[in-house]
Amino acid sequence: MPSPPRINPMPDSDRLPHALYRAEQVRNLDRCAIERHGIPGIELMNRAGEVAYRALRKRWPDARDLTVLVGVGNNGGDGYVIARLARAEGLSVRLLQLGDPQRITGDAALSRAGWRDAGGTIEPYRGLPRRSDVLVDAVFGTGLERPVEGLWAEAIQALDSQRAPVLAVDIPSGLHADTGQVMGVAVRADLTVSFIGLKQGLFIGAGPEYCGEIRFSALAVPAMVYSSEVASARRIDWDQQSGRFGRRPRTAHKGTFGHLLVIGGAPGMSGAVRLAGEAAFRAGAGSVTIATHPAHAAWLNLSRPELMVSAVETSADLAPLMARADVVAIGPGLGREAWGRDLAEHVLGLDRPMVVDADALNLLAEAPRSGPDWVLTPHPGEAARLLGTGVAAIEQDRPAAVHALQGRYGGVVVLKGAGTLIGSEPLRPLAVCSDGNPGMATAGSGDVLTGIIGALRAQGLDAEDAACAGVCLHAAAGDRAARTGERGLVAGDIVAALRPVANRVPAGREES
Incomplete structure (x- = not known):
């Protein structure tokens, strides 16, 4: 090591x-x-x-x-x-x-x-x-x-x-x-x-x-x-992490920047996968496919036609989609009913570069396993379920919680919250993001982060680098969105800020 x-x-x-x-x-x-x-x-x-x-x-x-x-x-x-x-x-x-x-x-x-x-x-x-x-x-x-x-x-x-x-x-x-x-x-x-x-x-x-x-x-x-x-830890921010991204080559094509498959969106929760998919595009993914419930697949991309959407009835329908994808993100709006369980049980057993969030984490807590190449992105409640404890215990010692999660489940762990923590292997210092603001405590913000990390993985970053850069890009976009006020900020505002932040466009020069 x-x-x-x-x-x-x-x-x-x-x-x-x-x-x-x-x-x-x-x-x-x-x-x-x-x-x-x-x-x-x-x-x-x-x-x-x-x-x-x-x-x-x-x-x-x-x-x-x-x-x-x-x-x-x-x-x-x-x-x-x-x-x-x-x-x-x-x-x-x-x-x-x-x-x-x-x-x-x-x-x-x-x-x-x-x-x-x-x-x-x-x-x-x-x-x-x-x-x-x-x-x-x-x-x-x-x-x-x-x-x-x-x-x-x-x-x-x-x-x-x-x-x-x-x-x-x-x-x-x-x-x-x-x-x-x-x-x-x-x-x-x-x-x-x-x-x-x-x-x-x-x-x-x-x-x-x-x-x-x-x-x-x-x-x-x-x-x-x-x-x-x-x-014991290292402070990270977008000023530091943005150095990972240089000029895009003039010979690039969409395949250069990877294909992300986002899986989720049970009936009534289609917005979560939509946010993750759009965030992935704004974070630079070349192609994004959403695998979602047939109830809303036909209209999910009406206002964002760049997203490819496939209706999946069962996990068997994922095979051709998985074959084309470089990275899989599962969890946004997945739910814990039979449909979501079937997809999660199939996908979580695969050895693929993966981002695991939301209800996929809750289902993982019910049947724990270790994954070598995934990024887990729990909030404190999900972390508590993964460790079989209470939220108070997680918040009492967040660094210890990250180490425990990584030891039990492997891969890279992103514990969300004020001062989001990223942990990979035991001997590496934890990373602590010092960007971000309370306005980001809004529904869908975590789905946006899932899309960002998945997009960065698809563009070639390893799991830890994608997690660190993704958390900081997400936080910096949230800070830019909050310049007009933290109260009332919604996840879509963070998505809208991703492009200028990722390209270091000065404030006030965004395109509509």
Whole structure:
């Protein structure tokens, strides 16, 4: 089995890096910088505080009144640095201490002493002031492993109830650094400034909801530090993935870009296969055939005549269609009645490049098997059925769910949701898509994704590359469609945005 790929942990200019880490790994990186490369811990703390403070000033240049809420660990130490720098520039700063100050040790204690030496005062937390221009959350760092309770929870709830914007230091307090799970309560930040290594929990689970804008600094640690850890995940986006697609050759014909067969569309659910088929064309497939129920086959392509449509009564009718297809996508609108079951039982037993979605996944859960060359695209409910558990268990640890799904069913797994995750083999870091928006939580969006991934497979990408590129193209098209508003966005809007996004057409220059 090949070694895991190395991912560049350093950002390009102001862009976020692609390497993501678990909390323990970031602590190891921090330790490596201190012990092997001789950077004092207090120096790293001072750098972190300065980076966070400069980010605060850039985001809120008119701020004059800060409230800094600190805990008893190194995250609180960063907060003391921010308070000291703000006071030195003439800002009004109130610093509120949560927890027993006798527990503050090491570099955090040095930072606390520096704040006091500069004339700063420390108040025990008894509530937030009525007015602040910016609130700074420096309560918990990456080590939180249990639900937040008591006065700590009250403080976080108070932060969330204020109108003033919030800067979170390294990670919003109450958010699990590995899973993105809210540990009872968590700070809803407007800006999160993270250090040394990006935590994977910022981008998965509830992370995107609680982090706001994310900024990153490696704190000028040597690049060699990162050779000590293999990233646990990699952040992907369309800017990165679009590089897979170059200019189309002038000698191309429709066969150059593959033939996708989409199977689904039980009575009353014809729209799902139609969306998948049209999305496949907009993602560049050369030919698309839809195999669907006879009840609506005759009119399914009336407004999209490019789609070839075949009525299939039973799985026996699929043979000539399968013979012409390069890739099969099954599931959109398939249903779980006799018609859909017959098709799924036949197709899921084949060794073909395949995308499996929707009710095909639900039927797979009833008769589990492993497939070497398929892409499974479950949402959390389907993932729960595939693993015989509940949705809450899936959302509690989405990375673990992807690993479990891939181990049981093989192939490539795409776990949809905020921060869609893609997993292939055990030693490869998970991929996490950082594009997308809540407007995409609409009926048919998953069917569009199925068509996109199928189209990219038909154009020659392997299963993992097609999944990663397809998820990012889908998300970027959703972001483009949402420029006129997330509320009311429908799956057809995503399809309409695919062509300009795939061709990098500037906004405002789309054809009707």
